[in-house]
Amino acid sequence: MTQAIRIKITDVSKxxxxxxxxxxAVKNFSESVKDGEFVCVVGASGCGKTTLLWCLSGLHPVxxxxxxxDGELLTKPLPDRVGMVFQDSNLLPxxxxxxxxxxxxxxxxxPVNHELVEELLEVAGLKGFENSYPGELSGGMKQRGSIxxxxxxxPEVLLMDEPFGALDAFTREEMNLFLLKVWEQTKxxxxxxxxxxxxxxxxxxxxxxxxxRPGRLSRxxxxxxxxxxxIDLQFEPRFIEILKSIRKDVEGSKAxxxx
Amino acid sequence: xATDNLAEKIPDFNSSAAPKGGNGPVDxxxxxxxxxxxxxxxxxxxxxxxxxxVTLLEFILIWSxxxxxxxxxxTAIIQSLFTDFSTLYREPLIQTVQTFFxxxxxxxxxxxxxxxxxxxxxxxxxxxxxxxxxxVTTPMVALIPFLMLKFGFGITPRxxxxxLATGPMVMINSATGFRRTNAELIALGKSYGATxxxxxxxxxxPFALPMIIVxxxxxxxxxxxxxxxxxxxxxGMGLGNRLIYFSSLVQMAQFGAVLVIVxxxxxxxxxFFTFVNRKWASxxx
Numbered sequence: 001m002t003q004a005i006r007i008k009i010t011d012v013s014k015x016x017x018x019x020x021x022x023x024x025a026v027k028n029f030s031e032s033v034k035d036g037e038f039v040c041v042v043g044a045s046g047c048g049k050t051t052l053l054w055c056l057s058g059l060h061p062v063x064x065x066x067x068x069x070d071g072e073l074l075t076k077p078l079p080d081r082v083g084m085v086f087q088d089s090n091l092l093p094x095x096x097x098x099x100x101x102x103x104x105x106x107x108x109x110x111p112v113n114h115e116l117v118e119e120l121l122e123v124a125g126l127k128g129f130e131n132s133y134p135g136e137l138s139g140g141m142k143q144r145g146s147i148x149x150x151x152x153x154x155p156e157v158l159l160m161d162e163p164f165g166a167l168d169a170f171t172r173e174e175m176n177l178f179l180l181k182v183w184e185q186t187k188x189x190x191x192x193x194x195x196x197x198x199x200x201x202x203x204x205x206x207x208x209x210x211x212x213r214p215g216r217l218s219r220x221x222x223x224x225x226x227x228x229x230x231i232d233l234q235f236e237p238r239f240i241e242i243l244k245s246i247r248k249d250v251e252g253s254k255a256x257x258x259x
Numbered sequence: 260x261a262t263d264n265l266a267e268k269i270p271d272f273n274s275s276a277a278p279k280g281g282n283g284p285v286d287x288x289x290x291x292x293x294x295x296x297x298x299x300x301x302x303x304x305x306x307x308x309x310x311x312x313v314t315l316l317e318f319i320l321i322w323s324x325x326x327x328x329x330x331x332x333x334t335a336i337i338q339s340l341f342t343d344f345s346t347l348y349r350e351p352l353i354q355t356v357q358t359f360f361x362x363x364x365x366x367x368x369x370x371x372x373x374x375x376x377x378x379x380x381x382x383x384x385x386x387x388x389x390x391x392x393x394x395v396t397t398p399m400v401a402l403i404p405f406l407m408l409k410f411g412f413g414i415t416p417r418x419x420x421x422x423l424a425t426g427p428m429v430m431i432n433s434a435t436g437f438r439r440t441n442a443e444l445i446a447l448g449k450s451y452g453a454t455x456x457x458x459x460x461x462x463x464x465p466f467a468l469p470m471i472i473v474x475x476x477x478x479x480x481x482x483x484x485x486x487x488x489x490x491x492x493x494x495g496m497g498l499g500n501r502l503i504y505f506s507s508l509v510q511m512a513q514f515g516a517v518l519v520i521v522x523x524x525x526x527x528x529x530x531f532f533t534f535v536n537r538k539w540a541s542x543x544x
Contacts, residue, residue: 059450077452079451083450084447086446092462094466094468094540094542103451107448107461108451108452
């Protein structure tokens, strides 16, 4: 397969500087993401995975190195090409679900793509909730709403920062299946940060394992399970084997850090 | 009560929303959260209690043979309110309300502008804040004698004092509201390519609106206090002046009537902003 490279990360380092200390959050990170690929980033908390994602979004400038999206050097957010989903749904509580989904169109001063929005709402099971306020929706519905908001912009790349981290286990499984369904239909390129290793294996084509302080890419795991994936996959030996091996890496890097 | 129990069981999806409280140096936001009577029945019972209290007061005053100059009877006050309104109270009321609104308009405009300024240029905050704190903590009525030396006996010194009383309240609360804006919401806006102005209009301002409304409410109440207080100090105008006038003549029924009018104004301001809050910022409650 010769798939085009969507995201190219070259020797990226990110250093945060405050008045009292300097933190090297990401160091010498080089990798690329192919078109239509689903990549999950895992690692112990504080290993720089979120920082990496924010660097890819253009919201935080990299300190050293470069990020290219479709061959273009990233210097600021690319609202038409890159969508971002956060841990919190970040739906504005004073707007209805529909108004929230329409907000990015208003910011970009573009007409609302009603056809796409309707289709996404259908897939997300949010039909009939267009006029509900976020406060009236459950955690899972809110997060689906925020994914619909991002996808309605039809971005080529979707960056997701622990989007299901705040949800309970059952809702989380549901959301994983929803995301896979959407991804298989739209073939977006997704970079998904999570601290759940099993979630990462279940979703991804490739898992990037990061080790902390400074955050580096310590291992890349190819996950070749057939698609569409079934929720019971996570109980199969071949799944658990990968889970154990990644887990050992993450724990090991944590132990080393503790010294 | 049965309905209360039911309300508790409805899941609250909002519990992880923005943290409440910690609203800067002056936390008077509790004013906005006093429980209101709901439904016809409750309103009737609240009114009925008020009638009972006033009637009881009336009878106690009759039975104890209290003279009108010690404590006026509620009936005398009510009678004076109806019969003397156009002759004794209307003009001072209009004067007070005019001064109050002018002061509120000037004060809140300056206060809101300063809040926007320190939000966009956070470094300025450390220079401006100390003065705002001084203004908030000093009773502005104290400035009236000085201001009258400078600006005479007209409306000017009182408008200045009211502006100085309302502005800082509006500023502190609005600035806190702007500052409270969730960093991720800003990041979200930026990821869609929003300009600073769009961020302000679409995210920061609506997010801060509940706090701004509370700022206006508290500011207005401080403004009314200052307006009436300033009139009591001097100038010969308004309801505050009438309070001094009637008490010096020991016309306690008229004095009580003015007091009722002032209290009604205060409650009116409170109710107005509570209504506005419910209308435009109900998501935060």
